[in-house]
Amino acid sequence: MLYIFDLGNVIVDIDFNRVMGVWSDYSRVPLANLQKSFVMGDAFKRHERGQITDEEFAAAVCDEMGMALSFDQFSAGWQAIFVGLRPEVIAVMNKLREQGHRVVVLSNTNRLHTYFWPGEYPQIAEAADKIYLSQEMGMRKPDVEIYQKLLETEGFSANEAVFFDDNADNVKGAQQLGITSILVTGKDTVPGYFAKNL
Known part of the structure; x- marks a missing residue:
């Protein structure tokens, strides 16, 4: 997955x-x-x-x-x-990779922020197989093209992907392609999902 x-x-x-x-x-x-x-x-x-x-x-x-x-x-x-890292999500990401799954980050971000967070939170790159950033891709969520590009690059179909985002529009954008998409409403959403699905 x-x-x-x-x-x-x-x-x-x-x-x-x-x-x-x-x-x-x-x-x-x-x-x-x-x-x-x-x-x-x-x-x-x-x-x-x-x-x-x-x-x-x-x-x-x-x-x-x-x-x-x-x-x-x-x-x-x-x-x-x-503000700070969510270690419980980093732990989930590491566990998924240990189980052989592919784990990526997809962020609407900008160059100014990339001067800061990769150095401040190296755990993110360590827990992900790849990081996809909007300013490098020339497109942003919730545009359907960004999800299509990610799936093509990774070699997965939409029904083999699960997406977590805190923005309802971004979730809807991914759902249009048939990606299982989870709206993150708090710190318990991601660990809670995997407590039921791992």
């Missing part, structure tokens, strides 16, 4: 409020204002597909949110999203 794991809030806890907190400190824009004005808009999606640079993305977000930040200040906030 092929097991596909999302990164944020599946393998690693993330929190956008931490990002806003750093940006608020640097920009002196009230936190509540930033929380209201942050949207995952066009620039966000283009950045995750690798279509614009980190600097272009930072400039667009600062403009949208009315923040005057240097690129370094923007980056410091952007990296603050990561």
